[in-house]
Amino acid sequence: MLVDQNAKSELARLVSELAVVRGRVVLSSGKEADYYVDLRRATLQHAAAPLIGKLLRQLTADWDYVAAGGLTLGADPVACAMMHAAAAQGDVLDAFVVRKATKEHGMQRRIEGIEVAGQRVLAVEDTSTTGSSVLTAVQALREAGAEVVGVVTVVDRATGAKEAIEAQGVPYRHLLGLDDLSL
Ligand SMILES: O=P(O)(O)OC[C@H]1O[C@H](OP(=O)(O)OP(=O)(O)O)[C@H](O)[C@@H]1O
Numbered sequence: 001m002l003v004d005q006n007a008k009s010e011l012a013r014l015v016s017e018l019a020v021v022r023g024r025v026v027l028s029s030g031k032e033a034d035y036y037v038d039l040r041r042a043t044l045q046h047a048a049a050p051l052i053g054k055l056l057r058q059l060t061a062d063w064d065y066v067a068a069g070g071l072t073l074g075a076d077p078v079a080c081a082m083m084h085a086a087a088a089q090g091d092v093l094d095a096f097v098v099r100k101a102t103k104e105h106g107m108q109r110r111i112e113g114i115e116v117a118g119q120r121v122l123a124v125e126d127t128s129t130t131g132s133s134v135l136t137a138v139q140a141l142r143e144a145g146a147e148v149v150g151v152v153t154v155v156d157r158a159t160g161a162k163e164a165i166e167a168q169g170v171p172y173r174h175l176l177g178l179d180d181l182s183l
C-alpha cells in the first residue's frame, strides 16, 4: 500500500534518533542481540506517535477492520495512535489491549476495550523479532471470537516474525525495516 514517503523518512529519522540503542541486549525471546529498538521512546513521543498512526493507517488502507490492538504494552500506544489518526480523518476505529494474562478481579477480562467477538480486527505490534508476542495476541483474539485480518508492526527486525505470522494464515506488513534505520 502507498504510504507518504516524506512522513516515513521523518519517522525513520525520529526512531533512529530516539529509539535505536546499540550494545549487547537480551531480547524478549531470551536470545541476545547487538542492538535494541526501544520503540516506546518513539510511540510515546509527541512527533513520532502521530506519524506512526497516520502511516500505519495508510499501510493497512486496503484491509477492512473496525478495531486495532495487540499484546500489552508495546502495542498499546501504537493502537491508540491509529485510533486518533483515524478520528482525525473522520473515520471510526476503536482500540483494544490484550493482557498477558486474564485479570483476576474486576471484569476478569483478557482483552480490554471494545468487544471484539464477531469483529474484524487488526493486530498491531511496535517491534517484531520472533513474532511470538503478537501471535499471543492473535491467539487470544481468535479465542475471543474475533477475525484477525492482519498483523502490522512499526519496526521489523527481519528475524523470522513475518514467516511465523504468515504460517498462522495471517497477512503481515511492516512500516520500517533494518535498511530504513541503517541497522
Ligand atoms: O517478536 P517478539 O520476539 O515477541 O519480540 C517483540 C516484543 O518484545 C517487546 O516486548 P516485551 O516482551 O519486551 O514486553 P513489553 O511490551 O511488556 O515491554 C516488544 O514490545 C514486542 O512486543
Ligand SMILES: O=C(O)c1cc(=O)[nH]c(=O)[nH]1
Residues within 6 Å of the ligand: 026, 027, 028, 029, 035, 036, 037, 038, 039, 074, 127, 128, 129, 130, 157
Ligand atoms: O525482541 C525483543 O524483545 C525486542 C527487540 C527490539 O528491538 N525492541 C523491542 O522492544 N523488543
